[in-house]
Amino acid sequence: MSEDKPDIRQHAVKTDPRPRRTTEGDAFTMLVVGVASLGGTISEVGEVLAGHAGQTLARWVFLDAIATEADTVAEISRRLGQARQSVQRIANVVVGDGLAVFEDNPAHQRAKLVRLTPAGRRVLRKISVRQKKWAETAGELLGGADIAATAALVRRLAEVVEDTPV
Numbered sequence: 001m002s003e004d005k006p007d008i009r010q011h012a013v014k015t016d017p018r019p020r021r022t023t024e025g026d027a028f029t030m031l032v033v034g035v036a037s038l039g040g041t042i043s044e045v046g047e048v049l050a051g052h053a054g055q056t057l058a059r060w061v062f063l064d065a066i067a068t069e070a071d072t073v074a075e076i077s078r079r080l081g082q083a084r085q086s087v088q089r090i091a092n093v094v095v096g097d098g099l100a101v102f103e104d105n106p107a108h109q110r111a112k113l114v115r116l117t118p119a120g121r122r123v124l125r126k127i128s129v130r131q132k133k134w135a136e137t138a139g140e141l142l143g144g145a146d147i148a149a150t151a152a153l154v155r156r157l158a159e160v161v162e163d164t165p166v
Contacts, residue, residue, distance in 0.1 A: 031157065049134065053126040062090045063099060063116065063124045070103060070115035099123055 021029065046057035055063075065076045077087040091114050094100045099120035102112040116124065139147060 032161075035154075035157070045134070049130050050127055052130055053123045055123060055127065058090055059094055059099075060124070060127050062087065062094060063120055063127075066100065066114055066116050067121075067124055070113035072105060072108070072111040072113060074111060076114070094120065 043057060046060065050057050050060040053060075061080065062076070065071070065080060071079075073088050073091050074084055076091075077084040080087065091100065091102075095102055095114070098117060100114050100116050103115055105111050105113045142150075
């Protein structure tokens with residue numbers, strides 16, 4: 001530093017650019033952030049469970065969607081809330097792996113039905129057995145009353161999120 005200039009250091013002022021929320025708004029935001037984080041964690045667990053059968057979470061969800069009856073890709077995508085093209089890609093993969101087959105649809109000339117094969121049933125069972133053990137252990141740790149109360153809150157949260165204008 002030169003002797004004729006004083007040592008002036010500027011410090012960054014830390015200000016939060018976000019507007020202040022009400023107590024309820026803060027609590028809601030924390031709940032949404034927690035639910036989003038939990039969703040990611042549950043997806044990671046799903047990948048591990050499916051991975052034990054050589055599958056991915058997306059393939060497991062697809063196989064589970066046709067576990068009880070054959071359906072069209074369009075209908076499966078509506079039920080899962082996924083883009084039809086994404087579900088079609090997964091359908092093509094599981095059919096290619098011999099876990100499902102495309103069948104003619106008597107109700108529609110072009111929209112094929114997707115049905116599990118015996119190999120697909122075996123894979124789904126293998127994943128489901130592991131998931132059952134995991135779910136029962138987690139359920140015991142939480143307890144039925146807490147699970148029921150949380151499930152009710154999650155349903156209410158979904159309603160509020162869907163019904164509240166952005």
